[in-house]
Amino acid sequence: MSVKGKVWKYGDDVNTDVIFPGKYTYTIKERADMAKVALEDLDMEFNKNAKPGDIIVGGKNWGCGSSREQAVTCIKERGIAVIIAKSFARIYYRNCFNEGLPIIVCPEAVDAISMGDEVEVDFEKGVIIANGKEFKFPPYPEFVQGLIKDGGLIPHVKKSLGLA
C-alpha cells in the first residue's frame, strides 16, 4: 500500500490537549464529530482545511499528555493517511495501533519535510519519498503487525475470540 498527500508539519511535544481539547472529552461522542475539532487548539488552518489523504508530520514526542484516544480517533476520522514523527509518546503510540491509524517514526524524513510538501509513503517497501529523497523506515514490531493487519485492536480481539 502506498499513499501520497499534502503535509501539515508541526514541532516537538504536540500534546493531546491541543489535538483534542479536554473540554470535549465527554460532550463529543460520535467519531465523525471528533474529526471536526481535530487540532483545534494547535492549528485552525488544519482544522478548517485538512483533507482526507493529507499527512501529518511532527517532531519528537507527538501525542504526549493525556491517554484520551479521541486524540487519535479525530485524526483517523479526518482521513489523515499517516503521521510521521521523530518519536511518539507511548500511550499515543499504542492508541494509534489500537485505532488502526498508521504511524511512522523517521527523524531524518521529518527534518527533510516542510509544511505543504507533497510526500509519498510506500508501506510495503518501508520508504518515505519527500523532495526527491528516499527515507527508509523499519517495519512495525512483530507484536503489533497483527493489530495493523486486522485494522485495530477491537477487530483483532474479536477475531482472536472467534467473534469476527
Add this chain to the structure above:
Amino acid sequence: MGKTFAEKALGRAAGYDVVANQVVTVEPDWCMSHDNGAPIARTFKKIGVKNVWKPERIVFILDHAVPAPSSDHAVNHKEVREFAAEQGIKHLYDVTSDGGVCHQKMCEEGFALPGLIMVGSDSHTCTYGAYGAFSTGIGRSEMAAAWATGKIWFKVPESMKVVVTGKFKPGVSAKDFILKFIGDVKADGADYMSVEFHGEGIENMSIAERMTLCNMGIEFGAKNAVCKPDQKVLDAIKDNAKCDRWEPLWADEDAVYAAEYHYDLGDIEPGVAKPHKVDNYGPISEVKGTKIHEAFLGSCTNGRIEDLRAAAAILKGKRVAVRTIVIPASWIVYRQAMKEGLLDIFLDSGCVICNPGCGPCMGNHEGILAPGETAISTANRNFKGRMGDKDSFIYLASPMMVAASAIKGEISDPREAL
C-alpha cells in the same frame, strides 16, 4: 546481572524471568476507569463478549466532572452506573462522600499495592508507583479489550534511575523538585521507560510526596514511575489492602539502567512550569511578580491533606487577592481538613472550596479561565487550552507557592510567606 523493578514486576506477573525489551502478556490486578468507563463500556459491547473477565478486578471512580455539570456528563455517569450493575462490578465510587479523584481513591482505598500490575484509562495512573505498584495509563480500546480478555501486552521497559539525596529547605517541596527534574530531562526524557526513584531523599518523603513525583512521571514520558515500598507503605496498607496478591519488589543493586540522574534536594528552590509546556521550567526568580487571575489548589498531583496543610499554613490570617479554588482530592481528605480547621482557614482567607473531583484541571468546570487570564495551579498540566480556553495561561507550582501567590495576586516566593 541484577534486575530492575519493571523486570521483576512484569516477570512476576508473566510467571517467568523477563528482561528489558521482551514483550509479555499479563493479567492486570486492577483495571481502573473514571468517567470514561462509559465510552469504554460501549466499545466493550462492540467486541461481543457478554461478561467482563473478572468484575471484581474492575474499578470505576467518577471524578472528571462531578456532580455532572451538563446533561452530556450526566448521561455518561448513568452509563457507568448501568454497566457496573449489569456486570456485577462492585468497586464503583459514585458521586457520594465515598468518592474523590480516582488516583487518590485508588491509593487511600488500598487498591494501590506493592508489586501489582495496575492499568487505568487515565495517563496519571502512574501515581500508584508511590506504593510500589507497576501502574500505567492505557487508552479506551485497550481497556475494553482488557475487560474482555483479562490480558494486556507490555514491552518490558528499559529503566531510568533517579537517585535523590538530601532534604528540602523550608518553602520547597516535592513539586518543586519534579518540575525542575522535568525541566532538565524534558517532556520525552523517559519516553517508554520505567522510572525508579532511589535514595534517602525519597525514603525521607511522605507517601503523599512520593505520589506527587510518580504522578508527574507521565509528564516526562515514563511508562511507570515507582518508589521502593518501605515500612511507610507497609504501615499504610496494613489494614486496608484490597487483595492479598501483593508482594514488595525492588530493583537489585546491580540492575542495569538506560539512564541515571543524581539530585540533592537541598539544591532545589521554588520553581514553576511556565505556559504551555510542563518542561518549560522557570525558577521563582524568573517569574516572580507575574500577575495572576486565579489560583487552584487541588488535583491528583497536590490535593492531599499534606498539601492543604502546607497551603493553609501560609494562608492563615491572610486574605487572597484573586479567586482561589480549593479542591481536596477526596472526601476523606475533605473531612480531615475540616477536623483540622483547615477549611475554616481557607474560608476565612476568601477561598472557594469545591467538592472533591478533578475540578478545572482539564477544563470541565469549577474554575474555567477567560481568554487572556492567567492561573497558578498545583495540577500537572499547563498545556494550551487545558483549563478551558486556548488564550489563557497556566503556571504549575507547589501548594505553598500557589498559596503565597494567591495572597499577593502575583506569582510569589513561598519562602517569603512562611
